[in-house]
Amino acid sequence: MNSFLKSIINRDPAAKSKLSVVLTYPGVKAVFFHQIANFFSVAKFDLIARMISQFSRFLTGIEIHPKAKIGKNLFIDHGMGVVIGETSEIGDNVTIYHMVTLGGISPSIDSDNQRNVKRHPTLKDNVVVGSGAQVLGPVVIGKNAKIGANAVVTKDVPENAVMVGIPAKNVGVATEEFKPYGITSNSDE
Numbered sequence: 565m566n567s568f569l570k571s572i573i574n575r576d577p578a579a580k581s582k583l584s585v586v587l588t589y590p591g592v593k594a595v596f597f598h599q600i601a602n603f604f605s606v607a608k609f610d611l612i613a614r615m616i617s618q619f620s621r622f623l624t625g626i627e628i629h630p631k632a633k634i635g636k637n638l639f640i641d642h643g644m645g646v647v648i649g650e651t652s653e654i655g656d657n658v659t660i661y662h663m664v665t666l667g668g669i670s671p672s673i674d675s676d677n678q679r680n681v682k683r684h685p686t687l688k689d690n691v692v693v694g695s696g697a698q699v700l701g702p703v704v705i706g707k708n709a710k711i712g713a714n715a716v717v718t719k720d721v722p723e724n725a726v727m728v729g730i731p732a733k734n735v736g737v738a739t740e741e742f743k744p745y746g747i748t749s750n751s752d753e
Contacts, residue, residue: 568595571637575659590624591640591660598628605630632666635689642695649684651702658687661695661713669701669718688723710738 569582572589579585585592597620605613613630621627625644628634632648635656640646642662648654652666660666668683685699688706693699694713705711706723715732726736 568592568637571657572639575639576641590626590643591638591646594620594624594626594628594640594643594646595634595638597623598630598632598634601628601630602632602634632684651682652684653686655687655689655691655707657690659692661693661697663696664693665698665700666693667698667700685717708738 566582569585569592572585572592573579573582579589597616601613601616601620604610604616610630617628617630626640626646628646628648629650629652631650632652632654634648634654635658637657638654639659640661641659645663646660647665647667649667654666666685666687668678670678682702684702686702686704687693687699688704688709690708691705691711692709693705693711694715696714697711697717698715699705699711699717701718703717703720705717705721706725708723709721709725709727711717711721711732712726712728714730715728716730717727717732719731721727721732722734724738725734726738727733728735
């Protein structure tokens with residue numbers, strides 16, 4: 565827990581202390597409740613798992629399906645409106661801003677054939693997803709990639725890419741330096 569809180573303080577200049585992060589950051593609460601919901605989901609208590617995730621959604625405005633796989637140090641900044649779908653996989657040290665969807669591409673069409681099928685994104689380590697971005701389908705977002713605010717991603721993204729626009733296009737190489745909202749100085753092209 566200590567390294568998780570430290571990772572948030574390192575990525576958010578507004579974070580003043582570990583106590584303030586625990587008490588006031590909805591993303592921290594959502595990740596905590598997801599861990600509990602995921603435990604019940606793995607134990608095949610699906611109804612209890614969904615009830616916990618819905619309670620968390622009510623408290624935080626962040627919806628994380630209990631079956632989503634989340635690595636270490638996920639930071640959901642602000643968080644309101646974030647949706648993380650059932651078969652999403654998130655690596656370590658990922659940052660997601662508000663109003664992001666990690667969703668399927670056609671959830672209401674032929675639902676029976678989509679059960680138990682990978683239909684949500686995989687985000688590798690150190691990915692940043694800017695506010696309002698939509699990452700849709702079973703795509704893979706490579707390590708260290710940055711997805712700009714309001715981008716719509718429907719295809720795989722290579723490592724270290726900077727993706728912006730609708731549909732998202734690769735406009736550069738992400739640096740090791742953290743850039744809030746996934747935007748670099750050369751993203752104005």
